Amino acid sequence: MNKSVHVLVTRAESPGNSVKKKIASLDLPEGGSPRYLENGYTFHLENLSLGILESRKENEGWYFMTLEENFSVRHFCLQLKLYEQVSTPEIKVLNLTRGNGNCSLTLACDVEKGDYVVYNWSEELATDPLTPANNSTHLLHLNLGPQNVNNVYVCTVSNPISSRSRTFTPKSQCRLESFESTQWGLYAGLFIGGIVGVILILEVVILLLRRRGKANQYQPTMEAKSLTIYAQVQKSGSVQKKADPLPAQDPCTTIYVAAAEPVPDPVQESNSMTVYASVTLPES
Numbered sequence: 130m131n132k133s134v135h136v137l138v139t140r141a142e143s144p145g146n147s148v149k150k151k152i153a154s155l156d157l158p159e160g161g162s163p164r165y166l167e168n169g170y171t172f173h174l175e176n177l178s179l180g181i182l183e184s185r186k187e188n189e190g191w192y193f194m195t196l197e198e199n200f201s202v203r204h205f206c207l208q209l210k211l212y213e214q215v216s217t218p219e220i221k222v223l224n225l226t227r228g229n230g231n232c233s234l235t236l237a238c239d240v241e242k243g244d245y246v247v248y249n250w251s252e253e254l255a256t257d258p259l260t261p262a263n264n265s266t267h268l269l270h271l272n273l274g275p276q277n278v279n280n281v282y283v284c285t286v287s288n289p290i291s292s293r294s295r296t297f298t299p300k301s302q303c304r305l306e307s308f309e310s311t312q313w314g315l316y317a318g319l320f321i322g323g324i325v326g327v328i329l330i331l332e333v334v335i336l337l338l339r340r341r342g343k344a345n346q347y348q349p350t351m352e353a354k355s356l357t358i359y360a361q362v363q364k365s366g367s368v369q370k371k372a373d374p375l376p377a378q379d380p381c382t383t384i385y386v387a388a389a390e391p392v393p394d395p396v397q398e399s400n401s402m403t404v405y406a407s408v409t410l411p412e413s
Contacts, residue, residue: 135197168181214291215243232303236269238284
């Protein structure tokens, strides 16, 4: 007896639907072809597989295959789910509050494309996931201090066929004015203090140099006022210029002395004067 095989493929939105849409119907003698085939599908005789040329959302559902042979009937079913790939998410700041050195904000992670999307929040370089706000997986509430504004937070969206992520750094939004003003005030104070210190040091150096210059000018003046006078006493007859003859028995002696510049009274050291004199008795 020749073996006859009949194949029937139908589709329904759920397994319990009593009415199903026919997709393909064919008999399988050798070299046969499908008697009916829904548009957008293809059937491969060599392995009895059904293919979808261009998958669309309406192709989702439950597929049933009935295989009728001469004396037996077999049924097969499977569920087909179609997913749209998720797009790269966008992170938006919904609420922002700054004060007392802290920054509180609520972030929202949204996607334009994709279905059956699952959201996940995490902190970069951390192992544990973050807890969403109010059981809304796409929202995240943060309360940050100055030491946390540079943290990097990651929103990951995924479905069974795709996954995308976006990062967010709160520093651009959480400009903590009190913290930054304190920092800038500290830097400004250090800068101004450094300038004042340099000016004071320069003034001290200039003052010392001026005092040293005055001391150097005063010392030569003192030395100039200490004079040593050398004088020589000669006989009156030894003077080259002819003078009036002195009496023969005059016991007086004439002394020639060079006068020095009078020394001011306040300077005690300048009054010292050394006089070297040579006295020659008159000839008898």
